[in-house]
Every structure is written in C-alpha cells, then in structure tokens.
Amino acid sequence: MPKIRVLVVDDAVIVRSRVSKILSSDPQLEVVGVAANGRIALAKIPQVNPDVVILDVEMPEMNGLETLASLRQIYPHLPVIMFSTSTQDGASATLEALSLGASDYATKPSNLGSVEAANQHIREELIPKIKLFGQEIPVFSAALATNPIVVPISAKTPRVDVVAIGVSTGGPNALTTLLSALPADFPVPILIVQHMPPMFTQLLAERLSSKCQIPVAEAVPGVVLKPGQAWIAPGDFHLIVERDADAVRLAIHQAPPENSCRPSVDVLLRSVAQVYGAAAIAVILTGMGQDGLHGCQFIREAGGQVLAQDQASSVVWGMPGFVVNAGLANQIVPLEQMASVIMQRICFDKRSGL
Structure with a gap:
C-alpha cells in the first residue's frame, strides 16, 4: 500500500x-x-x-x-x-x-x-x-446504506419529550444545517454532544445560536430543560440529565472518558434513556469512531427512537455507520432532511391527539 x-x-x-x-x-x-x-x-x-x-x-x-x-x-x-x-x-x-x-x-x-x-x-x-x-474510508454496509431499515410512524409511536444528538467530525456544519431548520417554537429540548475541547464548545454554541431560530448554549448544571432550547456539552465534561421531583435538570461531571471521548455520546444517551425512556429520540450524525453505539442500544431498549445520518451526506460515516450496521437505526436520513423527519416524529402524537 x-x-x-x-x-x-x-x-x-x-x-x-x-x-x-x-x-x-x-x-x-x-x-x-x-x-x-x-x-x-x-x-x-x-x-x-x-x-x-x-x-x-x-x-x-x-x-x-x-x-x-x-x-x-x-x-x-x-x-x-x-x-x-x-x-x-x-x-x-x-x-x-x-x-x-x-x-x-x-x-x-x-x-x-x-x-x-x-x-x-x-x-x-x-x-x-x-x-x-x-485513504479510502471503509464502507460499513452498502446494503444498509442503500436499503435502510425504516420503522414507520404509526399509532404505536410514543410521544417524544427530548432529542439527544451525538456528532463529531463534520459536526459544526452538520449542526448548523440541522438546527437552523428547526422552528422557534420547537416543542422539546435538545441535548448535544459534539466532540470538542474546552473553549471550542462555547464558541460553537454562540455561533449556532446566531444562525438558528432556537437559542443554543453551552450546558449549565442545574438548569431545568425546557422546550425550544438546545444545550451543548462543555468540552472535557460529560453531559447527563437528572430528574428531581418536578423537573429534568442538566448535570455535568468529569468521570473517565468513554470511547476516548469526554464529553461522550454514550454517557449522555444512557442518562437520557434512564430519565426519558421511550420518550426520547437519539440522532447520530457524522463522525469518526463509534461513540454513541452503546448509547443507542440503551435508547432502543428503553423504547426510544434512533435516527442516523446517511453515508452520502456524512463527512465521515463512522458513528452513524456503526449504529446502522448494528441494526439500531429506526431510519437512515440525509442531513438536509433530518430536521423535517425529527419534526414528523415529534408532532405525530400531537396531530393524532395521543
């Protein structure tokens, strides 16, 4: 070679x-x-x-x-x-x-x-x-990439109370594309793990907030999650959610890295699955490595939904590729369509009166 x-x-x-x-x-x-x-x-x-x-x-x-x-x-x-x-x-x-x-x-x-x-x-x-x-980036599964498993929206689709996003290489542009397409009255909170060091995540949040209709900020411990707000894990800190008597709050900690990452997508998704159960959507966007794979398994086991970015629109089809290859993705979605697919899945129960 x-x-x-x-x-x-x-x-x-x-x-x-x-x-x-x-x-x-x-x-x-x-x-x-x-x-x-x-x-x-x-x-x-x-x-x-x-x-x-x-x-x-x-x-x-x-x-x-x-x-x-x-x-x-x-x-x-x-x-x-x-x-x-x-x-x-x-x-x-x-x-x-x-x-x-x-x-x-x-x-x-x-x-x-x-x-x-x-x-x-x-x-x-x-x-x-x-x-x-x-060198050429390996293709995880051409069959899955071109013939995605799609779990259709049906009357059994659970309500959605949170969207958790994991992303790495290519993330700033992918997040800009996705978040800027969401309306100002987006009905649930958004949690984001972007693999970046301290300082970068704060500036990324500010940049995204200036381009989006919803506010985007670096996560602040103790804040109550509310609809229409996006929170990014601070560099070098894991981001989790915790439920108290009447609300779900943000928390951060510095436990050891997972998948060589801190913040880690797996850490966030485990806590989201525990707190929100079936009422969660996990979105895995472009990135190298496999952080988020095990977290998506927790989301699916809790009854939640998983969306993975497709290979064609990914800078690196590592993180979403591993999720797809493991059979954990409910749907494989081009980046440009991700916002509308998320909205469809969130709003279905409201349209149906469920």
Whole structure:
C-alpha cells in the first residue's frame, strides 16, 4: 500500500520539524513537504501532490483561513486538517475554517508538562485523522446504506419529550444545517454532544445560536430543560440529565472518558434513556469512531427512537455507520432532511391527539 503523502504548513520552524518527525515515524505516512505560510503551501501543492494538508491557522503573509479559501477553489476535495491552538482566537478561527471547508482539526499541545507528552498528543490528535482522510474510508454496509431499515410512524409511536444528538467530525456544519431548520417554537429540548475541547464548545454554541431560530448554549448544571432550547456539552465534561421531583435538570461531571471521548455520546444517551425512556429520540450524525453505539442500544431498549445520518451526506460515516450496521437505526436520513423527519416524529402524537 502506498504511503499517505502529507504537506505540513506552519510558520514555526520547531512545529514543522516536530510534526514532520512524528509523522515520518509512522510507516504509513510520508511528509513530502513543509511550508512556512500559505503562499508557499499553495505553490508546493502541485509540486509534491499531497494526500493530506496539515494547515496552521495563525501565519504571517497568508493565514490559514485565507490559504484554505484559495486552496478550496483549486482543490475542492483535497483533505485539509487545521492545526490550531485552543485559545479563544484559535478556536474561533478553527470553527470558521470548518465552515470554509476544512475536513477536520487538531489542537496543538499546550501545558502538557513534557516534550514526550506533547509528542504523544500530536500522535493521537493528528495521525488517526490523517489516515482517515488520506485513504479510502471503509464502507460499513452498502446494503444498509442503500436499503435502510425504516420503522414507520404509526399509532404505536410514543410521544417524544427530548432529542439527544451525538456528532463529531463534520459536526459544526452538520449542526448548523440541522438546527437552523428547526422552528422557534420547537416543542422539546435538545441535548448535544459534539466532540470538542474546552473553549471550542462555547464558541460553537454562540455561533449556532446566531444562525438558528432556537437559542443554543453551552450546558449549565442545574438548569431545568425546557422546550425550544438546545444545550451543548462543555468540552472535557460529560453531559447527563437528572430528574428531581418536578423537573429534568442538566448535570455535568468529569468521570473517565468513554470511547476516548469526554464529553461522550454514550454517557449522555444512557442518562437520557434512564430519565426519558421511550420518550426520547437519539440522532447520530457524522463522525469518526463509534461513540454513541452503546448509547443507542440503551435508547432502543428503553423504547426510544434512533435516527442516523446517511453515508452520502456524512463527512465521515463512522458513528452513524456503526449504529446502522448494528441494526439500531429506526431510519437512515440525509442531513438536509433530518430536521423535517425529527419534526414528523415529534408532532405525530400531537396531530393524532395521543
């Protein structure tokens, strides 16, 4: 199998050197070039023909956003992974890059205590994503993708009191598409786990709220869930729901990661299944890995419903693919249709007088 060819673009010599050395130590990867800014990178792409570009956000002369915008005009399908700091400016620019067509992002190591810890962070953050985008993404089940199992809405469909969404790679754009299509009087609360570090989730919530008719905010412990409000799990915290005497409230905690994720979709869905039972819809959107798979099993066992994004509209058909392949999806839905399908399933009992 040929090696995956990588171009590293960063204005810092030490970053270019360290990243190149770490990536080159993997037998499946080959660093075919480095560039100190976007102008150099754009000139090098036709020379070195990379499979994946690692792109810094903050650079002189031509920054990452400007580079990405120019690159996408010439190379619309070349995978680009943003490599940014987790500062507020870095996170904001990264979210903008994702909206401009970046494939994914990885955060630069900071305050990890040692060089080896920083190196390990780069290995864990970058290498799996380079391999994911640099080679063909495996198809989980072509038969299921083209012939989805659909559980029809019927008089036995339970009422719905909450929607819980799990998403990772490709999530900011997917959430924008879905949430912006929901009406201001959306009849139930929405809970979201998006795999992102601290700072990113707060900025994502603010960005989504500015584009949607319903308010979107980072989850606040103790808040009572109300219709027409979306809450995003804070980075590095699991999000759960708890029922007290007269209400359902949000709670967060820092139990160990699950599926190498904190926040984890599985953690949220387990609590949703326990608190809401059959009155829950779980929605699994684009993302690498299988976080949410076991949580969807809890939702189905409790009598709830599961919707999975289809392969064609997913940036990565990992999380929804695992759910579909396990036979847990009531329906496989293109992203553009997800909002209307959710509304149909929520509103059926109200139309039927149930």
